[in-house]
Amino acid sequence: MMKQMNTFIQVADSGSFSKAAEKLFISPTAVIKQMNLLESTVGVPLLYRTNHGIQLSDAGTSFYKDAKEILYYTEAAILRARKTVQDNTHIIRVGSSLLNPCKVLLDIWNEKRVHYPQFKIKIVPFEDEADALDETYLNLGKHFDILVAPKVIANWRGPFQVLKLGEYRFSFAVSIRHHLAQKKALSLTDLHGEQLIIVKRGTSGLIDSIRDFIMEQHPEIQIIEGPQHYSIDIFNRCEQGNEVLLTLDAWDSIHPSLLTIPSDLNFASPYGLLYPTKPSSAVFEFIEILKAAKFEAFNFRKT
Template sequence: MEIRNLESFIQVAELGSFTKAAESLGYTQSSVSTQIRQLENELGIPLFERINHSVKLTEKGKEILSLAHQLFRTADAIKKTADNPLTLSGHIRIAIAPSLCHWLFQHNFEQFHQLFPGISLELISTSTEIMFQLLNRNEVDLVYTLDHHIYDRNYVIAYEAPVSCHFVCSAHHPLAREKSVAWKTLIRQSFVLTERSTSYQKLLDEYLTSRSMEITPFLELSDTSLITSILQKGSEISFLPDYVTEDAVRSRKLAHLHVPGLDIEIWKQVLYHKNKWISPALQAIMDYLGGEAFK
């Protein structure tokens, strides 16, 4: 059933004239007549009585006019729902890197909740390997990784951006005053690092191993917020993504160390399975992540 035929039907019924309906819609009178005839043929009933150039709805025509109005109200509501994120609803499951989970909502949770009050989120903090296992079983809708650059034709990359990481310490640490820190000096320091299962920690270990070096941390833990707090109060060093430490570095509580030759490529990426249906709610979440997390 053609929507434009229903639209012409409504106009003819309300204006009581094929001519006036054609003028209102920007069609020729013959086009409107053809559309009404097509609609009547499809339904198998007359919608209008045409007597002496007058146009009057049949009884069935009156019933169908009411239904046609209802259909257009529904179509309008669907469009408004799609266009207005405040009316979006749904449950979105995201497998996410632990440090990204903490950082993403540390400052932006209230803003997110105000934008999407009808959307509920389930965040599953886990390793990159398990993320994709969950994605392949359709147990999550998105993965938000912090790892080496991932490309696989089974997954669609919604957003991606490189991430800088630095060795970092208290601004009062003796090495913070150095323009550069040699590796032989650095690896003798006391370290607080994230767990070795953390993606960027694994990449650091691979980098060090390839150069016959090793760092044995004094403490390993997953809470990057706690690590930054420990660094500010002590003499330890850590290796963290810049987004974790940017506030403390900006306020001169922490300092980045320049280590010559350090070259570790880390990316944050939002991906979904190529066969995943993208609902309006899921698209809104991806757009939010792309706007907030990748700006």
């Protein structure tokens, strides 16, 4: 009915269906239909059609005054409601890098954001440089509020809290020119006689377990010790050479000339939301919303 009331006011001010139609960018026929429907709803004639244009009936004059006040207060209420949301807007700064992508978080949040319009997401990029990663995790809350990281990277030890979101599966990455590139899946038997790059021992207890398992059960695989932290350099090395890289399925789009192929490794790396031990009120509320979705709060001190 609000739309019809607005059209009615335009008709009354213009004195013509056609002039009102021009102002409203609709057809005169549409204006007439709206006025007929409005009069049917109100139950009394509001307009008189004369040779000189449109005139208001006594009821129409009364309705015109009330309609203008209703529309005024309605618009004011809408503006106040929007201003309230703007005043309460919380910007959540999400760190993102090649090895710490935030897409999984955004996929989760996009299903909820309609219910929490006060939150806005700002993506803050950072580099996966080995000598800067530890400082990145230590400085959570300064340049960005939260980030998503797999346990094998952040090791989930430090002055931060973690909300577990899910698990990444371990895969193998090979160059598109590699003779194994046509495989839909790779077993450890497929890697017999191959060189497999794995991060430096001591970086991750989970990856050390994978290394020990391969060394014990599949000594035919030559393990090449990689750097302590992966960066784009190790993916470039794999693409340019003939080596196989132990990787995660979340990293399948890091290098366009590498194929990430599922493995038969019965290992997975948890990934979670890292946030400061003393988060801001906005970040705390954001985390609580995610926790309400039954994600697991992870206590890194117990690992």
